Amino acid sequence: MLVNGWSRLCSLCSRVVYSSRGRRAGWRTLTGHSRTQVRHWGTVQVRHWGTVAPRRLYHRDLGDLYKTESVQRYLQQLMEEFRDLSKKLQHAYLSESDRKVLSKKHTELLPLANVFEEIEQALKDLEEVLSFLHSSAATKDEDDQLTQLLKVEEEQISCKILALRKDLIKALVPIDPLDSSxxxxxxxxxxxxxxxxxxxxxxxxxxxxxxxxxxxxxxxxxxxxxxxxxxxxxxxxxxxxxxxxxxxxxxxxxxxxxxxxxxxxxxxxxxxxxxxxxxxxxxxxxxxxxxxxxxxxxxxxxxxxxxxxxxxxxxxxxxxxxxxxxxxxxxxxxxxxxxxxxxxxxxxxxxxxxxxxxxxxxxxxxxxxxxxxxxxxxxxxxxxxxxxxxxxxxxxxxxxxxxxxxxxxxxxxxxxxxxxxxxxxxxxxxxxxxxxxxxxxxxxxxx
The missing domain is CATH 3.30.70.1660 (Alpha-Beta Plaits)
Incomplete structure (x- = not known):
């Protein structure tokens, strides 16, 4: 069982490390800001390890909107629309004009769907790690190294989920076509x-x-x-x-x-x-x-x-x-x-x-x-x-x-x-x- 657990854990670790390389830094720890990143915490702004610049901020972080019920409904609505578009585009009887319209909308929703799928996968990974931890605790497994690895992995995945949720909310923000002007x-x-x-x-x-x-x-x-x-x-x-x-x-x-x-x-x-x-x-x-x-x-x-x-x-x-x-x-x-x-x-x-x-x-x-x-x-x-x-x-x-x-x-x-x-x-x-x-x-x- 232990060998099997190690094998699955290694596979899980490789997925998390691989997926994090292509995205921003900051998933390595729960606080997780790099030397060039800035995080707003309450009334202070943390910058460059230990340098604190006071700020007064009166609105919440953009990522907090993920927890909002209305935003969750809106997200589910868009995901259902994306899945429906995917099914329609598989039909061969579509006219060229209809296919063009559906493809345009499908392309617009694709980045959002990709992030959504990453979150779903990360949640499954987290559930798997927690299952290992509970199983280890229930059997009083004495392998401290495995337990420590699992806790570190839980921390990394949790931080990754928070970052992905903020990316998801940013993907939901309406695009201003003039932004690149x-x-x-x-x-x-x-x-x-x-x-x-x-x-x-x-x-x-x-x-x-x-x-x-x-x-x-x-x-x-x-x-x-x-x-x-x-x-x-x-x-x-x-x-x-x-x-x-x-x-x-x-x-x-x-x-x-x-x-x-x-x-x-x-x-x-x-x-x-x-x-x-x-x-x-x-x-x-x-x-x-x-x-x-x-x-x-x-x-x-x-x-x-x-x-x-x-x-x-x-x-x-x-x-x-x-x-x-x-x-x-x-x-x-x-x-x-x-x-x-x-x-x-x-x-x-x-x-x-x-x-x-x-x-x-x-x-x-x-x-x-x-x-x-x-x-x-x-x-x-x-x-x-x-x-x-x-x-x-x-x-x-x-x-x-x-x-x-x-x-x-x-x-x-x-x-x-x-x-x-x-x-x-x-x-x-x-x-x-x-x-x-x-x-x-x-x-x-x-x-």
Whole structure:
């Protein structure tokens, strides 16, 4: 019996080790985070073995949704649909058009089904290990080495199941077809009493996103840059190109608020805090998008480029402003001394703005107030506060709080952590919305 047990245990171990190699690290122990992984535990964030950075998180881990009854029903519904599609695709009498439709849906559900099957197999493995443990305890088996191996294996499989459940929930999250798109990012200064605090903050935000682009290895192409006095910034537009740029930055769109004591003037001497705002605009540029514009609908103006304080930078009328007359949407560029290059850049910006306008109208027509797009549809929404006096950044959508604002404004790991947290929160809301929608969907027989 012992030899047979060893044989089955070795077979079981080989399956677990083999399956874990192709997935993320972190299944080796119950706590199981590698040196580069981050886990949210309560009010702290654990990073790099023993380094603790305080965070305030107000929503649960995405994987916790697996335990939700409504999500379980939704999952079973999708698995039944997948099995039904598999059976239908085996029939030879299907027409080519029907087979194409069924195959598309089957392919969409395949990653989910694969993870589901992995969980089912892992649960069987766990049951087998527990059976060995109980059998060993019942017979008072003295082989401590076998018992220890079984306990280690139980721990590994349990950790694997937790990781797979989170993967399963991620596979359930509705896919945003624009996630892989490049973007046009604009930063626009707000207005406040005292003048330059908003322009200064806008320049800092511009630098932060430039730092983030470098951190993510994205291309950062400057399209327009209108400076203000004292090193501030009125407006800038850049094109970001890279892997899943829109997915990471789509929730950055909206109004960002700054609270700080100005560095100069009466308020600085009196230690008086001023509040200012700036706006971030995120416009997706999918690879296949094309906006047809009738040249008759455009008004193209040229003027001399302006620098800080309104002084002329160039002595020729190289700057270009293009107005789309039917919508009133405008775009301008004064980056180069070439009118032709500025016109080409302004047209690219105009096309992106028109595309965003069209996409927004389609969304409204379908009555799809998609929660995963929070901050990108309503650019006037205040999404985040940067309190320099208290060294704190607060995201108002999730309650996420981080300290060391100077480090945050560099656009590196601290900003990436916040963006990841907002994204996970949005995915959670999107999944719950999809589950709710499926629960009120009429049955097939009603059609």
């Amino acid at each position: 490049n973007i046009l990012l604009e930063v626009v200064s707000g207005r406040t009493t005292g003048g330059d605090i908003c322009q200064q903050f806008t320049r800092e935000m511009f630098d932060m996103y430039q730092g983030y682009a470098s951190y993510k290895n994205w291309d950062f192409e400057l399209l327009n840059f209108t400076p203000a006095e004292y090193g501030g910034l009125h407006h800038a537009a850049v094109r970001l190109v890279g892997e899943n740029v829109y997915r990471h930055l789509k929730h950055e769109g909206g109004t960002h608020r700054v609270q700080r004591i100005p560095e100069v003037g009466l308020s600085s001497r009196m230690q008086r805090i001023h509040t200012g705002t700036m706006t971030v605009i995120i416009l997706p540029q999918p690879a296949e998008f094309e906006v047809h514009i009738d040249p008759k609908d455009l008004r193209i103006d040229t003027f001399r480029s302006r620098g800080a304080g309104g002084q002329s930078v160039n002595t020729t009328d190289s700057a270009v402003r293009i107005v789309h007359l039917p919508t009133g949407i405008t775009a301008e560029c004064q980056q180069t001394r070439s009118q032709l290059q500025n016109r080409d850049t302004a047209m690219r910006v105009l096309r992106a703005r028109l595309y965003q306008s069209m996409m927004g109208k389609e969304t409204e027509q379908r009555h799809m107030a998609r929660k995963q797009q929070v901050g990108t549809r309503s650019q006037s929404e205040r999404i985040r506060t940067y309190n320099f006096s208290q060294d704190r950044v607060t995201d108002h959508r999730t309650g996420y709080v981080t300290r060391d604002i100077k480090e945050f404004m560099r656009g590196g790991e601290a900003l990436d952590d916040l963006i990841s947290d907002v994204l996970e929160h949005a995915e959670r809301e999107a999944l719950l919305e999809a589950v709710e929608s499926s629960s009120v969907k009429p049955p097939e027989s009603a059609h």
